[in-house]
Amino acid sequence: MNRRNFLSKSVLAAGATTLGTTTAALANPVFEASPNPAPYKYKLLYAPHFGMFENSAGKDLFDQLKFMADNGFMALEDNGMLKRPVETQTKIGETLAKLGMKMGVFVVDGGDNWKVSLATGKKEFLENFLKTCRESVETAKRCNAKYMTVVPGYFERNLPLGIQTANVIDALRRACDIFEPHNLTMVLEPLSDNPDLFLRHSDQSYMICKAVNSPSCKILFDMWHMQRNEGRMTQHMDWAWEEIAYFQIGDEPGRKEPTTGEINYKSLFKHIYDKAKANNQEFIMGMEHGNFAKGKEGEMKLIEAYQWSDNF
Known part of the structure; x- marks a missing residue:
């Protein structure tokens, strides 16, 4: 049975609603919204990003936040927060507080994070990274963030792996000196985008976090990247669990919402919960994924997929 077709027939059978609609309405993109919908109660704290629901909510960021909350998504993720105007960062933080939502990660982005590598040990890269960390503290205060994504960058092929690892650990310890006084946590993200990236596996990330030895340095376990790089996700989660502080979602192949690929997210969500x-x-x-289908109908199907996957 095609799981996407099954969702349209089965999700919300018990009568839970999204935008005041029943399951049958979700299967049909043409429906009337209730003026006072009851948000779906998710077991986990899922965090959409801006643009994910703009066909339904419009392009205004704050209308999108209201739409997220109205549909039971009580957190936000915004990788580009650091680059937004100060006034926008502040208003996002204020709006999240009013809606009872939490702020997820933004990226500590000091330029091309992949190529500006901490593995090199180069002074100019380290200084730029620490400068961006200090800027990130102020951004986090404005938008009520606790977590920030850090990517060490590319391998430095002319250095032994142990030297590169030591360079990364030293840089992260210096960053912890900036984040710890503010109770902020950088989360290291192992990536699968290409084999030139230094940080690629959860066990490698675990080892680095243990060496840094700070509550301000933990792991971002992105399940899309980890499916591509290592598989056996529940086992790898369990091995690295005490150093994991954040999860990200994306089905494989395609990096779209759960139910659109090969990953059994219902099982993974239950394991995490x-x-x-x-x-x-x-x-x-x-x-941290795209929408499988376009337009309002695609956004309703995405909501439907999360309700089905969260129903364990």
Whole structure:
């Protein structure tokens, strides 16, 4: 059975609503919205990004935030927050507070983060990274963020791996000196985009976090990247669990919403939920992916997919 077709028939069968609609309405892009919809209650704290629902909510960022909250998404992820005007950062923080939403990650982006590599040990790269970390503290205060994504960059092929690793650890320790006084956490993201990237696996990230030895240096476990790089995700999550502070979502292939690829997100979400509950933890689950289908209908199908995957 095609899981996408199955979703349209089965999700919300118990009567939960999105925008005041029933399951049948979600299957049909033409419906009337209730004036006072009851948001769907998700078990996990999923965080959409700006643009994900702009066909339904419009292009205004704050209308999009209201739409997210109205549909039960009680967190936001905005990789580009650091580059937004100060006034916009502040208003986003104020709006999130009014809606009872939490802020997820933004990227500590000091330029081309992949090529400006901490593995090199070069002074100019380190100084630029630390300068951007200091700027990120002020941005985090404005938008009520706690987590910021850090990418060490490319391999330095003319240096031994141990020297590169030591350079990265030293840079991250220096960054922790900036973040710790503000109770902020940088989350290291192992990536799958190309084999030239220094940080690619969860066990490597775990080792680096252990060496840095700070509450301000943890792992961002992006399940799309980790499916591509290592698989066996529940096992790798369990091995690295004590250093994981944040998760991101994207199905493979395609990097779209759950149910559109090969990853069993219903199972993964249950694993994360059960383990977090047992350890009295809460994770923001960044929806760092595109929409499988276009327009309002695609946005409704995305909501439908999350409700189905969260129903475990």
